[in-house]
Amino acid sequence: MAEFINRKHKANRLIYEKSPYLLQHAYNPVDWFAWGPEAFQKAQREQKPVFLSIGYS
Numbered sequence: 001m002a003e004f005i006n007r008k009h010k011a012n013r014l015i016y017e018k019s020p021y022l023l024q025h026a027y028n029p030v031d032w033f034a035w036g037p038e039a040f041q042k043a044q045r046e047q048k049p050v051f052l053s054i055g056y057s
Contacts, residue, residue, distance in 0.1 A: 021055070 015026040017034050025032055032053075033039035043050045 009027045009029050011026050012028065012030070012032055014022045014028075014032050014034065017023060017026075019034075022032075022034060033042070039050065042048075
């Protein structure tokens with residue numbers, strides 16, 4: 001996991017994921033969610049659309 005450390009930004013919730021692709025984004029300044037109920041519950045609660053990133057690595 002050391003290769004994913006970036007001290008410019010605090011880690012977001014992706015730091016707990018196992019996917020190497022998601023771990024690449026663990027220090028982005030974006031509050032990303034992995035695909036799952038938590039993301040959809042928050043979107044519904046806040047009445048916001050879901051922005052889906054289908055990036056690849």
